[in-house]
Amino acid sequence: MPPSLNPNVTGWLVYNSSKPLPPPANISEFTPYDDFNLVPYDQEPLMATVDYTATLSFVMGDLGDGVN
Numbered sequence: 001m002p003p004s005l006n007p008n009v010t011g012w013l014v015y016n017s018s019k020p021l022p023p024p025a026n027i028s029e030f031t032p033y034d035d036f037n038l039v040p041y042d043q044e045p046l047m048a049t050v051d052y053t054a055t056l057s058f059v060m061g062d063l064g065d066g067v068n
Contacts, residue, residue: 010024040046 012021014021
């Protein structure tokens, strides 16, 4: 990670803008989570085989002040 990257940026998914936002959480350490451990909430079975590939490309720019 570049030293100028600020990992403590908080964003909210807002459904009701009239409700107050919670205070931002300060993240002092980040531990990646293996998403293969996720289980569908509705217990729907997983698909048997993969029959296509989706390739995503993106760029994460740094504005110079640690905000991206």
